[in-house]
Amino acid sequence: MRATWATANSHFSATRYLAATLLFFAPHAALPAKALPETPKLVRRQLAFASSQRQHLRGCSSSSTTSSSISRARVGSSSGATKGTVRAGSTAATVTGRNTMDGSNSNAQELPSLPSFLETCSSKARRQQQGHANAAKGTAETETLLFHVFSGNEACDADSMCSAIGMAFLKQATAALAAEDDGGDVVHVPVMPIPRRDLALRREVLVLFELCDVDPSAIVFADELDLHALQAEGRLRLTLTDHNAVSGGLSGLGDAVVEIVDHHVDLGEHPSVQGSRRNVAFEANDGGGKALVGSCCTIVAERMLDQAPALLSSDVAQLLLGVILVDTLNLDMEIKRATSRDIAAAQELSRRVSWLPPVAQDSGECSPSSARRCCTTADELFDTLRNAKFDPAFWREISATDTLRYDYKSFHAAGESGGTSRSHDDRQDHDKPPRPLKFGMSSTLCRLETLAEKGGYEGFGDAMRTFAVSQGVDSLAVMTSTLDEEGNMQKELLIFTHTKLRGDQMREYLEGAHGEFLELEAATPPGTDFGGRGDEVEGSEEGARGWFLRWDLRNVRASRKQVAPVIASFYESVAGR
Structure with a gap:
């Protein structure tokens, strides 16, 4: 109507x-119903x-x-x-x-x-x-x-x-x-x-x-x-x-x-x-x-x-x-x-x-x-x-780092930085006082497969890891919004955490209490890159290169305005853990 x-x-x-x-x-x-104009x-x-x-x-x-x-x-x-x-x-x-x-x-x-x-x-x-x-x-x-x-x-x-x-x-x-x-x-x-x-x-x-x-x-x-x-x-x-x-x-x-x-x-x-x-x-x-x-x-x-x-x-x-x-x-x-x-x-x-x-x-x-x-x-x-x-030619041309910087916001979260939430080097510095946690969110207008073309899954994963460290965030989320051939909106959600432990906590929380609202559908298994290589980090080196979670976001009405508060509430739930 x-x-x-x-x-x-x-x-x-x-x-x-x-x-x-x-x-x-x-x-x-x-x-009469009118479809979105053909691109x-x-x-x-x-x-x-x-x-x-x-x-x-x-x-x-x-x-x-x-x-x-x-x-x-x-x-x-x-x-x-x-x-x-x-x-x-x-x-x-x-x-x-x-x-x-x-x-x-x-x-x-x-x-x-x-x-x-x-x-x-x-x-x-x-x-x-x-x-x-x-x-x-x-x-x-x-x-x-x-x-x-x-x-x-x-x-x-x-x-x-x-x-x-x-x-x-x-x-x-x-x-x-x-x-x-x-x-x-x-x-x-x-x-x-x-x-x-x-x-x-x-x-x-x-x-x-x-x-x-x-x-x-x-x-x-x-x-x-x-x-x-x-x-x-x-x-x-x-x-x-x-x-x-x-x-x-x-x-x-x-x-x-x-x-x-x-x-x-x-x-x-x-x-x-x-x-x-x-x-x-x-x-x-x-x-x-x-x-x-x-x-x-x-x-x-x-x-x-x-x-x-x-x-x-x-x-x-x-x-x-x-x-x-x-x-x-x-x-x-x-x-x-x-x-x-x-x-x-x-x-x-x-x-x-x-x-x-x-x-x-x-x-x-x-x-x-x-x-x-x-x-x-x-x-x-x-x-x-x-x-x-949404020009696909533009999104193919820009670098991985520029893709992350295009529409980036950081958010202060509850809790304090600790042994399971920061990078490997950060975890060794126990003498510094705890700091408030931050998480970051980048919105992009191309599919994750396009991002993977910028150096492969591992290459873009490295770019996310480097960007997260440079911004001082505990986790970095990338939300993609694209249009299919009929002009319908499609969305994906990719989250990087510094450790597997933090990633497991976040996955359990998002797929649990908020899974119905977000309508998350796992696209690949969690892993060391967003291609889903999840069995390669075992033992003492677990999470040294970070951890990736990837979903299709079926609730296309959910924007960063709705997803960011959900991630913030996750940090409230794990404060002190």
Whole structure:
């Protein structure tokens, strides 16, 4: 069953949100089932279409578009959608004050477009880094500029990146309020918590940036702005998006956190951040809880619509919409990631996007020189991003280590490091005080068989072992998500532990109390590599090279958000053992 979301004909308001919510829960007429679109031949180089795609979208955006019924509970394309007050490349936008929904305000102020904003951020970050370099030489001038940094989680996926960009852009748009709150000269900068070189691993983000006229060179990365130096100088304030506890490269910056915008379980860190500055869209309950939105970008869109709707140009709307569609698998209600809030936000964003009229595409009037298809609807936007994300050629090309780094998160677990949980060398050091355990999880978009091609089962196993040691984790899990020929999701779970004993404990726990929920089906016997060689470690050398557990994950609805708490509960169960 699917719902057809008609395009609204008025400005966004709280009434529209209520109406969208009621419509979502109302009975819908049964419509013919529609399979996911067949995956087209994938583009080998994701950036080849850049300039032609931009011209394609800009040059053919004036005509009205037809409404599209997106399968299941998807968003319809806008009819007669036009560019908002801001256009990519425009010099300024009129931004209204808080709670002004119609764009009118006697106290309206001017703000640069998103590309101009990002370029300003990049320029100020470069100047700051140069200032730190001059300080080391004793030639620096005294800096007073306060940096309010917006940063997503260490995995730095599309949701983390774009929610940080959107929140910083919005905060700068309300500069008068921000200056009053911060009490000084402030620059609001989105900073990606990864090195710049890692952006190449995020193909769907690069594609989305190209579609939305975002220049990657204007984005600031962790290796381009020394946040720890800014904190030491008392010139750092930090807003966390898409997570609610500092980790990875942000570790040690907890005292600088002033705001949280997230949709994961609240870990309770940074207790000084409360009230409206702690927006964690997650409802805890005895069963663990549920996210109230499927994407952090939904929260950002809601705030923009409430505080500064003029910011939502076609490009900005498409940036947020693309992430929401990717995070919710095109608002697929069967997967249970999308909520009524995602649907309402996506509906309004879709209305603001200047979709390419199908007639222009059919006539070849604005046909791009590359093989990439043009986005005429939200459906096609989702397909374009999904194809870039799952591109098998890309996953075959990248190294084993890059595969693990692509979408990696570490988690603090209960218990203490001890004789059965660390590497062989670690177990010999009994003089050091016990440390809290950590485990890591990498999400990949290729099958384990593809990973095995990167040096064989043993070769990729060695890469996992080395990566686990470098991250200081007790165990390392790899979750794979792939699409079969019919577009259906498939998932696998591979776990590395430093010893066979720890592996046996984890297997017993996961296949026991949580086996029914995860629907685990052993793919190979446990062993010293994930090919299942399990009889080769006996006697005193048992587990010296680590231990691997491998399953097919039949519950394809289970994401890292659901699996990570299960692994964390395992560590609680073995604490002190």
